[in-house]
Amino acid sequence: MMKEYRTIHEISGPLMVVEQVEGVTYDELGEIELADGSRRRCQVLEVNGNKAVVQLFEPSAGINLRDSKIRFLGHPLELGVSADMLGRVFNGMGQPIDGGPAILPEENRDINGLPMNPAARDYPNEFIQTGISTIDGLNTLVRGQKLPIFSGSGLPHAQFAAQIARQAKVLGGESNFAVVFAAIGITFEESEYFVNEFKRTGAIDRTVLFTNLANDPAVERIATPRMALTAAEYLAFDKGMHVLVILTDITNYAEALREVSAAKKEVPGRRGYPGYLYTNLATIYERAGRQLGKEGSITMIPILTMPEDDKTHPIPDLTGYITEGQIILSRELFRKGINPPVDVLPSLSRLKDKGVGPGKTREDHASTMNQLFAAYASGKEANELMTILGEAALTPTDLLFAKFANEFEKRYVSQGYETNRSIEETLNLGWELLSILPKSELKRIKQDMIDKYLPKKDA
Numbered sequence: 401m402m403k404e405y406r407t408i409h410e411i412s413g414p415l416m417v418v419e420q421v422e423g424v425t426y427d428e429l430g431e432i433e434l435a436d437g438s439r440r441r442c443q444v445l446e447v448n449g450n451k452a453v454v455q456l457f458e459p460s461a462g463i464n465l466r467d468s469k470i471r472f473l474g475h476p477l478e479l480g481v482s483a484d485m486l487g488r489v490f491n492g493m494g495q496p497i498d499g500g501p502a503i504l505p506e507e508n509r510d511i512n513g514l515p516m517n518p519a520a521r522d523y524p525n526e527f528i529q530t531g532i533s534t535i536d537g538l539n540t541l542v543r544g545q546k547l548p549i550f551s552g553s554g555l556p557h558a559q560f561a562a563q564i565a566r567q568a569k570v571l572g573g574e575s576n577f578a579v580v581f582a583a584i585g586i587t588f589e590e591s592e593y594f595v596n597e598f599k600r601t602g603a604i605d606r607t608v609l610f611t612n613l614a615n616d617p618a619v620e621r622i623a624t625p626r627m628a629l630t631a632a633e634y635l636a637f638d639k640g641m642h643v644l645v646i647l648t649d650i651t652n653y654a655e656a657l658r659e660v661s662a663a664k665k666e667v668p669g670r671r672g673y674p675g676y677l678y679t680n681l682a683t684i685y686e687r688a689g690r691q692l693g694k695e696g697s698i699t700m701i702p703i704l705t706m707p708e709d710d711k712t713h714p715i716p717d718l719t720g721y722i723t724e725g726q727i728i729l730s731r732e733l734f735r736k737g738i739n740p741p742v743d744v745l746p747s748l749s750r751l752k753d754k755g756v757g758p759g760k761t762r763e764d765h766a767s768t769m770n771q772l773f774a775a776y777a778s779g780k781e782a783n784e785l786m787t788i789l790g791e792a793a794l795t796p797t798d799l800l801f802a803k804f805a806n807e808f809e810k811r812y813v814s815q816g817y818e819t820n821r822s823i824e825e826t827l828n829l830g831w832e833l834l835s836i837l838p839k840s841e842l843k844r845i846k847q848d849m850i851d852k853y854l855p856k857k858d859a
Contacts, residue, residue, distance in 0.1 A: 402471050402472075402473075402474070403422070403471065403472075404433075404469045404470070404471045405418055405420065405421060405469060405470050405471070406466075406468075406469045407419040407420045407421075408463075408465050408468055408469075408470060409451075409465075410465070411460050411463060411465070412663060413460070413659075413663040414455055414456050414460065414617065414618060414619055414659075414660060414663055415445070415453055415454070415455055415456070415660075415663050415664060416432075416442065416453070416454050416455075416456060416460065416463075417451060417452070417453055417454075418451070418452045418454060418470055419450065419451055420450050421447070421450055421451070421452045421472070422450070424444055424447055424452045424472050425444065425447065426444055426445075426446070426447060427443060427444060427476040427477070427512070428443070428444045428472050428473065428474065428475065428476060429441065429442075429443055429444075429472070429473045429475060429476060429477050429478075430442045430443065430444065430454055430470055430471065430472045430473065431470065431471055431473060432456075432463065432468055432469070432470045433468065433469050433470070433471075434462065434463060434464070434467070434468050435464050435467035435468060440456060440457065440458040440463075441456075441457040441458065442454040442455060442456045442457060442470070443455050443457070443476075443477060443619070444472070445660075445664070446664075452472075453664070454470070455619050455660065456617070456619065457493065457617055457619050457620055457623075458617060459617060475510075476510050476511070476512065477510070477511050477623060477626075478508040478509055478510055478511065479494045479508070479509055479511050479627050479630045479631065480494070480503055480504075480505025480507075480508050481505055481506060481507060481508075481509055481630065481631060481634040481638075482503050482504060482505050482506045483506075483635075483639060484503055484504070485503060485608045485631055485635075486578060486605065486606060486607070486608055486635075487604055487605050487606070487607065487608075488500060488503070488608060488609070489595055489609045489611065490608070490609065490610050490611070490627070491610070491611060491612065491616070491620075492584075492610060492611065492612030492613075492616055492620040492621065492623060492624035492627065493620055493623060493624075493627070494511075494610070494627045497611070498595075509630050509633075509634065510630075511623060511626040511627055511629075511630045512626060512683070513626070513629060513630060513633055513687055515686075516686070516687070516689060516691065520691050520692050521689050521690065521691065521692070522544070522689075522690035522691060522692045523544075523690075523754070524542040524543055524544030524545045524689070524690060524697075524699075524751050524754060524755070525542060525543075525751075525754040525755060525760075526542060526543040526544075526570065526755060526760065527540060527541075527542065527543075527570075527571060527755040527756065527760045527761055527823070528541045528542065528543050528568055528569070528570055528642075528644070528699060528755075529567075529568070529569055529570075529571055529822065529823055530563075530564050530567055530568045531563075531567035531568070531819070531820035531821055531822070532563065532564065532567070532740065532742075532815065532821070533812050533813070533815055533821055533826040533829065533830075534727075534740070534742040534744055534747070534812070534813055535564075535727065535742075535749075536761075536821070536823050536826050537765075537768075537769060537772070537812075537823075537826040537827065537830055538744050538747070538752075538769055538772060538773065539725065539727055539744070539747050539748060539749035539752060540749055540751075540752040540755045540756055540761075540765075540769075541568075541699065541701075541749065541755070542699075542749070542751045542752070542754055542755035543570060543642060543690065543697050543699055543755075544688065544689050544690035544697045544698070544699055545688070545699055545700075545724050545725075545749070545751050546685050546688045546699075546700045546702070546722070546723040546724050547699075547700070547701055547723065547724060547725050547726070547727065547749055548650075548701065548702045548703065548704060548716075548719050548720075548723050548725075548726050548727070549561070549701060549702075549703045549704075549726070549727045549728075549729065550704060550706055550711060550716050550719075550726050550727070550728045550729065551703060551704065551705050551706070551729040552705055552706055552709040552729065552731055553705050553707075554731075555705075555729045555731065555734055555741065556729075556734070556739065556740065556741070556817075557648065557649075557703050557705070557729060558586075558590055558593060558594070558648070559739075559740070559817045560703075560729070560740045560817070561581075561646050561648050561701070561703055562593070562594060562597045562598070562817070563740070563817045563818075564644075564646065564701060565579045565581055565598070565603060565607065565644070565646055566597070566598070566601050566603045566820075567820045568644050570642045571823075576640065576641050576642055576695075577606060577641065577642045577643075577644070578606050578607070578608070578635050578641045578642070578643050578644070579603070579606060579607045579608070579643070579644045579645075579646065580607070580608045580610075580628050580629075580631050580632040580635070580643055580644070580645045580646075581594065581598075581607055581608070581609045581610070581628075581645075581646050582610040582612075582624050582625050582627070582628035582645070582646070582647045582648075583609075583610065583611045583612065583624075583648055584612050584621055584624050584625060584647065584648065584649055584650070584652045584653050585612060585613070585614050585616075585621050585649060585652025585653070585655070585656065586611070586612070586613065586614060586648070586649065586652070587613070587614055588613055591611045591613060594609065594611070595609065595611075608628070608631050608632075608635075610624055610627055610628045610631075612624040614652075618655075618656040618659045618660060619656070619660065621652060621653055621656035622653065622656050622657060622660065624653075625647050625650075625653060625684050626684070628645060628647065629645060629684065629687045629698075632645045632687075632698050633687065633698065635696065636694075636696035636697055636698045637691060637694050637696050638696075639696065640694070640695035640696045641696050642696060642697055642699070643696065643697070643698050643699070644699050644700075644701065645688065645698055645699070645700045645701070646700075646701045646702075646703065647684070647700070647701075647702040647703065648702075648703035649703055649704055649705055650681075650702045650703065650704035650715060650719065651704045651705045651706075651707070651715055653684075654673060654677060654681075654714075654715045657673070657674060657677065657680060658672055658673050658674065661673075661674035669714075670714045671713070671714055673714050673715075677714060677715075677718060678718045678721070678722075681718055681719060681722060682722050684702075685700065685702065685719070685722045685723055686722070687700075688700035700723075702719065702723070704716060704719060709731060711728070724749065724750040724751050725747070725748040725749040725750045725751070725752075726746075726747060726748060727742060727747045727749075728742070728743045728746050728747050729741050729742060729743065730742070730743035733809065733813070736809070737814075738809055738810075738813055738814040739814055739815075739816055739817065740813075740815075740817065741813075742813055744773070744776065744813065745773070745776065745777060745780070752769070753766065756769070761823050761827070762823070762824070762827055763849070764827065764831075764845070764849045764852075764853050765823075765827060767844055767845040767846065767849060768827060768830045768831065768834070768845065768853075769830075770844045771834060771842055771843075771844040771845050772808070772812075772830055772833070772834070774843075774844060775801065775804055775805075775808075775834065775837060775841070776804070776805055776808050778801045778805075779801040779802055779803075779804045779805025779806075779808065780805050781801075782794060782798040782799070782801045782802040782805070783802045783805055783806070785798070786802055797838065797841065800836060800837055800838065800841075801837065801841075803836055804833060804834075804836045804837055807833055807836060808833055811829065811833065812829055812830065812833060827853075828853075831853050831854055831855060832855055834854065835854055835855045835857065839854070842854075
């Protein structure tokens with residue numbers, strides 16, 4: 401039988417202490433009934449002897465300690481999953497907010513998921529086409545990978561995320577591709593932008609959208625990415641779909657974590673964030689991947705805004721440790737009017753070599769990728785020298801490299817948010833730009849590939 405307790409001792413911010421409890425466990429869900437009969441949900445954070453600390457999902461205003469009662473439900477926070485979730489919009493707690501009917505769940509799942517056995521993991525090695533040259537051509541996304549985007553406040557990461565969600569597909573297996581999009585702590589305008597954008601392009605039909613707004617309680621923010629990943633695990637491993645999970649913005653998630661940690665009066669770690677930020681982020685990121693013997697997979701793109709554009713900040717720093725690379729957005733390129741402003745030189749996909757080559761993309765992909773990186777780095781250097789010493793100080797070859805760097809930014813990087821390039825188009829554009837340089841400078845590409853793919857200049 402379910403017990404009700406009238407022993408609420410104190411409330412501090414989003415936390416509440418209940419005394420004289422029995423048989424209550426960590427992470428268990430609770431329900432508070434107020435004097436007026438309304439109900440609020442909470443979750444057990446800590447149990448010490450006969451005292452339990454619970455975390456409220458709604459504001460604590462209006463809770464009268466004497467007249468309120470609490471009961472514990474005997475299970476953690478769960479999400480009802482079903483194939484009908486595709487094409488629907490939910491709030492951060494998994495309730496539909498698009499005016500459609502409630503989901504009839506096939507089963508209710510614990511949002512913390514089950515850890516994947518490392519021995520059951522399969523290595524990511526299949527190419528995912530995003531339609532964005534800077535990712536497909538240079539920092540290739542591979543099915544089952546975790547590839548974060550490091551952005552800064554005011555940069556267009558929302559448009560970039562929406563573009564990836566609209567365009568991404570596994571070549572040859574389009575029908576079985578789904579996107580789970582979780583927006584964490586965003587404004588109402590941004591939320592509307594994502595919903596309208598997906599509806600406008602028809603991408604909503606294969607998308608499950610979770611939106612947690614900035615004015616929702618901090619605790620809900622902590623649950624939202626886990627809700628999204630629970631839906632993704634169901635679609636990937638039960639329904640055999642290729643799922644792309646996009647989480648924006650991880651910084652808001654970490655801030656909510658810090659807020660709850662401060663309310664619990666924990667000793668802070670780096671920059672006031674809790675010491676367990678690393679392990680907490682790992683419980684999210686490590687839910688991506690492929691499983692042996694299962695068709696489906698989860699590929700993850702977490703997006704975070706670096707406070708003050710500082711990539712040594714704990715959030716990007718720890719994210720970089722756990723994930724397999726990063727795509728960095730540059731403020732300098734954004735000011736130049738280059739969209740999306742991807743800074744290709746510090747960006748990296750650690751698994752790109754596994755997703756390119758014959759049978760996946762094209763035989764020339766790896767060599768052209770290395771050549772473009774090298775040529776762009778030389779071109780940027782030449783442009784800097786030109787700024788300091790003037791054009792006259794540069795050799796003819798240096799001038800060609802400077803021209804290449806400008807053209808590369810203008811044509812390759814800056815493709816706008818509506819252009820969807822196939823991998824062939826991206827590779828051909830790369831060759832077209834490399835034709836600016838003398839053949840003798842293409843040192844990273846074999847001669848037979850140069851003969852085959854380099855555009856012939858008219859005599």
